[in-house]
Amino acid sequence: MKTMDELVESARKTGRKRVAVAAAQEAAALEACVDAWMAGLAEPVLVGIPSLIDETAGSLGLDISRFEKVAAKDPVSASMEAVRLVRCGDADMLMKGLVDTATLLHAVFDKNAGIRSGALASHVAVMESPSYHKLLFVTDAAINIAPDLKTKVEIVNNAVRAAKALGVEAPKVALLAAVEKIDGERMPCTVDAAAITQMQRRGQIKGCLIDGPLALDNAISAENARIKKIDSPVSGEVDILVAPDIEAGNILYKCLLGLGGAKGAGIVMGASSPIVLTSRADKARTMLASIAFAVLACR
Amino acid sequence: MKTMDELVESARKTGRKRVAVAAAQEAAALEACVDAWMAGLAEPVLVGIPSLIDETAGSLGLDISRFEKVAAKDPVSASMEAVRLVRCGDADMLMKGLVDTATLLHAVFDKNAGIRSGALASHVAVMESPSYHKLLFVTDAAINIAPDLKTKVEIVNNAVRAAKALGVEAPKVALLAAVEKIDGERMPCTVDAAAITQMQRRGQIKGCLIDGPLALDNAISAENARIKKIDSPVSGEVDILVAPDIEAGNILYKCLLGLGGAKGAGIVMGASSPIVLTSRADKARTMLASIAFAVLACR
Numbered sequence: 059m060k061t062m063d064e065l066v067e068s069a070r071k072t073g074r075k076r077v078a079v080a081a082a083q084e085a086a087a088l089e090a091c092v093d094a095w096m097a098g099l100a101e102p103v104l105v106g107i108p109s110l111i112d113e114t115a116g117s118l119g120l121d122i123s124r125f126e127k128v129a130a131k132d133p134v135s136a137s138m139e140a141v142r143l144v145r146c147g148d149a150d151m152l153m154k155g156l157v158d159t160a161t162l163l164h165a166v167f168d169k170n171a172g173i174r175s176g177a178l179a180s181h182v183a184v185m186e187s188p189s190y191h192k193l194l195f196v197t198d199a200a201i202n203i204a205p206d207l208k209t210k211v212e213i214v215n216n217a218v219r220a221a222k223a224l225g226v227e228a229p230k231v232a233l234l235a236a237v238e239k240i241d242g243e244r245m246p247c248t249v250d251a252a253a254i255t256q257m258q259r260r261g262q263i264k265g266c267l268i269d270g271p272l273a274l275d276n277a278i279s280a281e282n283a284r285i286k287k288i289d290s291p292v293s294g295e296v297d298i299l300v301a302p303d304i305e306a307g308n309i310l311y312k313c314l315l316g317l318g319g320a321k322g323a324g325i326v327m328g329a330s331s332p333i334v335l336t337s338r339a340d341k342a343r344t345m346l347a348s349i350a351f352a353v354l355a356c357r
Numbered sequence: 358m359k360t361m362d363e364l365v366e367s368a369r370k371t372g373r374k375r376v377a378v379a380a381a382q383e384a385a386a387l388e389a390c391v392d393a394w395m396a397g398l399a400e401p402v403l404v405g406i407p408s409l410i411d412e413t414a415g416s417l418g419l420d421i422s423r424f425e426k427v428a429a430k431d432p433v434s435a436s437m438e439a440v441r442l443v444r445c446g447d448a449d450m451l452m453k454g455l456v457d458t459a460t461l462l463h464a465v466f467d468k469n470a471g472i473r474s475g476a477l478a479s480h481v482a483v484m485e486s487p488s489y490h491k492l493l494f495v496t497d498a499a500i501n502i503a504p505d506l507k508t509k510v511e512i513v514n515n516a517v518r519a520a521k522a523l524g525v526e527a528p529k530v531a532l533l534a535a536v537e538k539i540d541g542e543r544m545p546c547t548v549d550a551a552a553i554t555q556m557q558r559r560g561q562i563k564g565c566l567i568d569g570p571l572a573l574d575n576a577i578s579a580e581n582a583r584i585k586k587i588d589s590p591v592s593g594e595v596d597i598l599v600a601p602d603i604e605a606g607n608i609l610y611k612c613l614l615g616l617g618g619a620k621g622a623g624i625v626m627g628a629s630s631p632i633v634l635t636s637r638a639d640k641a642r643t644m645l646a647s648i649a650f651a652v653l654a655c656r
Contacts, residue, residue: 189616200535203543236499236607244502247604274611275638282615285638305546306605308535312573313609316581317488318617339574339584 059193059225062186062321062347066097068224069350074101077334077349078140078149080165081133083110084156085118086336090345091153092120099349103149105130105140106156133157137165144331145173150356153334153349159200166329178202178212179328181335182220183311184351187320190278195221195229195298199311200335201326203304207250210300211263214254216327217298218266223355230292231258232277233270233300234310238288240271247271247302266298267291274299274310315344323347325355332356358492358524361485361620361646365396367523368649373400376633376648377439377448379464380432382409383455384417385635389644390452391419398648402448404429404439405455432456436464443630444472449655452633452648458499458625465628472629477501477511480606480634481519482623483650484613489577494520494528494597498610499634500625502603506549509599510562513553515626516597517565522654529591530557531576532569532599533609537587539570546570546601565597566590573598573609614643622646624654631655 059065077094079087082104088111094100104111105128115122128143130136137157143149154162163179166172181200184193197217202209214231221229233251240248251270258268269292276283280294301307314320322344326333332352336345358364376393378386381403387410393399403410404427414421427442429435436456442448453461462478465471480499483492496516501508513530520528532550539547550569557567568591575582579593600606613619621643625632631651635644 187616189618203535234604234608236502236603245603274608275615278615282638301608302604304535304544305533305601306608309533309573309600309605309609310612313612314616316574316577317486317613317619319488320616339581 060191062323062343065184065193065224065323065347065354066099066350069353070098072353074099075150075353075356076101076103076148077151077153078103078105078143079153079155080105080140080162081136081155081157082106083114084336085114086338086340086345087153087155088115088120088122089118089342090336090349091125092122093342093346094349097346099346099353103128103143105136105143107131133161134165137162138171141165141168141171141173145171151331151334151352154336159335162333163326166333173330175328175330177216177328178209179326180213180216181324182217182327183322183324184220184224185314185320185322187314187318189318192297193224194296196311196314197298197300197307198304199301199307199324200304205303207253210250210254211257212328214263214266214268214300217300220325220327220355221297222265224351226297229266229297230295231266231268231298231300232272232292232296233268234274234277234306235271235302236273238271238273238276250302270300321347323351325352327355359490361622364483364492364523364622364646364653365398365649368652369397371652373397374449374652374655375400375402375447376450376452377402377404377442378452378454379404379439379461380435380454380456381405382413384413385637385639385644386452386454387414387419387421388417388641389635389648390424391421392641392645393648396645398645398652402427402442404435404442406430432460433464436461437470440464440467440470440472444470450630450633450651453635458634461632462625465632474627474629476515476627477508478625478627479512479515480623481516481626482610482621483519483523484619484621486613486617486619488617491596492523493595495610495613496597496599496606497603498600498606498623499603504602506552509549509553510556511627513562513565513567513599516599519624519626519654520596521564523650525596528565528596529594530565530567530597530599531571531591531595532567533573533576533605534570534601535572537570537572537575620646622650624651626654
C-alpha cells in the first residue's frame with residue numbers, strides 16, 4: 059500500500075464498519091460520516107442530542123436520514139454511550155464529535171466501563187509524501203506530551219500494530235532526534251532511543267526493526283546516511299517515524315501536511331478499537347482517510 | 358525576496374566577501390568555495406594545511422590556484438587563525454572546514470581572541486517552500502539544545518537580524534508548540550512562548566511582531582487559524598518559525614528539505630560575522646545559498 063487512495067480502497071473492501079460518533083452534533087463529524095457512508099466505509103451511529111444533530115445536518119444540507127441515532131444529553135454521557143456501543147459489539151470503532159479529546163479518552167479508558175486493551179493511548183498518523191516512496195507513519199503528534207521510556211515503547215507498539223494493519227509486515231522504525239550519537243548529559247532522548255533500539259534486539263519489542271537515535275534526513279535517506287557514515291538498517295526504508303515529544307511530533311505531522319504536500323490520516327490507537335479524531339481544520343480527504351485507517355485498524 | 362535564486366542574486370550584487378575557511382582541507386568546503394567564487398559571491402581564504410588542501414582539491418579536480426592560503430597545522434589553530442582574520446578585518450565571514458562545529462565556535466566566542474558581539478550563537482535557516490508564498494526562516498535546528506527563556510529571546514533576536522538582512526522589515530515570528538493554549542504544568546514551552554510574546558509587546562524585543570504559542574498549521578495558514586478561532590497577528594504571514602527545542606527545530610528543517618521539496622540555507626548568527634557550516638550531506642545548491650545568506654548577513 060503506497061497511497062492514501064489505496065488505503066481507502068483497501069478499507070472499502072473490508073466492508074462497512076459501524077462507527078459510534080460521540081456527541082455527533084458537529085459539522086465536521088457529520089460531514090465525515092456522510093462521506094464515509096458514500097465511500098462504503100462506515101455505517102455511522104450518531105450518539106448525541108437528536109434535535110441538534112438534525113439541525114446541524116440540515117444547515118449543511120446533509121442527508122443523515124439513514125443513520126441510526128442514540129440520544130445522549132451531554133458530551134460525557136455521549137462519550138460513555140459511544141464507548142458502551144463498542145464494548146457490547148454494537149459498534150466497531152469510535153469517532154469524536156463535539157467533545158474534547160480528553161473527555162472521550164476518559165470514557166474510553168474508564169476502568170469499569172471503558173474499552174481498554176492494556177495498552178496506552180497514542181496518536182498514529184499515516185502520510186503519503188510526494189518525496190517518499192511508501193506510506194510513512196508518524197507518532198505521536200497529539201496525545202503523549204513528554205513520553206518517558208516506557209511510554210515511548212507503548213507508542214512504538216501502537217504504531218507497529220497500525221502499520222501491520224495496513225499490510226506492513228515488519229515495519230522499520232526510526233527513533234528521531236537531532237543527532238545520531240548518544241548524549242546522555244545534554245540530549246536525554248538519545249538515551250531513550252538507544253535503549254529502545256536495544257530492547258528490540260533483546261526481543262522486548264517484537265514484530266519490527268528499530269534504530270535510533272536518527273536525525274530525520276538519515277532516517278529517510280540511505281544516501282544521506284552513507285555520506286554521514288551512519289550504518290543503520292532502517293535508513294531510507296523507514297516506515298515509522300517516532301518523535302521524541304509532542305512538539306516535535308506535531309511539527310513533523312503538520313509540516314508534512316501543511317508545507318510538504320503530503321496527504322495524511324490519523325487515529326488514536328491503544329484502546330480495543332481505534333478512535334477517529336475529527337477536526338474542523340481537517341480537509342474532507344483527511345477525515346475520510348482517517349476513517350479508512352481506523353477501519354483497517356479495527357481488530 | 359521570495360526565492361533562493363533571488364537570495365543568491367542579491368548577495369552577488371553586494372560584491373564578493375572574503376571568506377576565511379577554517380581547516381580548509383575538506384571536499385565539501387573546497388567545492389563550496391569554488392562554487393561561491395564562480396558565482397561572484399566569495400573570495401576564499403583557505404586556512405589549514407596547504408599540502409592537504411592542494412591534495413584534496415586535486416583529487417576533486419578543483420582549481421583553487423587563485424585562492425589565498427594561510428598555513429595552520431591543526432583544527433584548533435586553523436579556527437583561531439580564521440577568527441583572527443575576521444577580527445582584524447582581513448576576512449568578512451567564516452566557513453567551517455574539517456573541524457567540529459564546537460571547536461570552531463569555541464574560537465569564535467573566545468573572550469580575548471574571539472569575535473563575540475555580545476549575542477549568543479544560534480542557527481538560522483532560510484527556506485523556500487513550494488507551499489508557502491515567501492521565504493521562511495527556521496530556528497534553531499543545530500546549536501541550542503534545550504533553550505531556556507533567555508536563550509530563546511536571543512534565538513529570536515538573531516533570526517530577526519538575519520531576516521532583516523534579507524530585506525524583511527518587521528519580521529513576523531511564530532513561537533511553535535503543539536497547541537495554542539498556555540499549559541504551564543504539562544507544556545512548559547507554551548509558557549516561554551507566552552512570555553516572549555508579551556516581552557515584544559512591552560518593548561523588550563524590538564523590530565518584529567511575535568505571537569505564540571502556535572501550532573505549525575496555524576502559524577502558516579490564516580485560514581486554519583480562522584477555523585480554529587485563533588486570533589493571531591502572524592498567522593498566514595509568518596516569516597520566522599522558532600522551534601521550542603533542537604529536536605523540533607532539526608526535524609522541521611529536515612522535513613522541509615528532505616520531504617517538503619524546499620530549498621534551504623543555514624548560517625550561525627550571534628558572532629560579529631556570520632558562520633557557514635558546510636556538511637558533506639548538503640547539496641551544492643544548499644551550500645551556495647548558505648554562503649549567499651552569510652554574505653547578506655555580514656554587518
